Amino acid sequence: MIGPAGTWSAERLGPQGLVLVYAAAVAAGLWVLRQSRRSFWLVFILALPGTFAHELCHWLLGKLLLGRPVRFTLWPRREGRSYILGAVAFTNLRWYNAFFIGMAPLLLLPLAYGLFWWRLAAHPVLGWPEALMAFLLANLIFGALPSGPDLRIAARSPVGWLLLAAGIAWAVLRLSRAG
8 A cells, every 4th residue: 555655555555556657647647737728828837748759749750751741840829718838830731741740649558558568567666757657658648638729730731531431430440350
């Protein structure tokens, strides 16, 4: 249970207990990030690691897929009733790269998954360092969600629509064979 200095011992929780505690800590971090959206500056500060990772995914895939990123900013601004926490501008969004550049933040999900299991494999002592790691994982998951503008960019590409149609066809075929 609780060890020295208020830490939780991984050995005493067992593997399933450790996974549940860590997952609950990540879920709590996601809840805090969601609630912080009520305050412009609070969401900016708390979500900064996830925002940086989100925009970096756009920038890296933009470079890789010849989207020509020209501006990277993490300075927040308010637009109507929502916030823009960061942005990357491109000069060469085309049919063949727009979907992948727009959906690039989804690459943060396997990263968060890998970090989650990497930390658990180390049998951590649950204290403040692990609480910060859980909050970082929550930031990666929070940052992995494509924004409205990201979805609009991705929707301009026929590649995305073809992938969606292929996914639906696969699911229909899979379900028809199972039934």
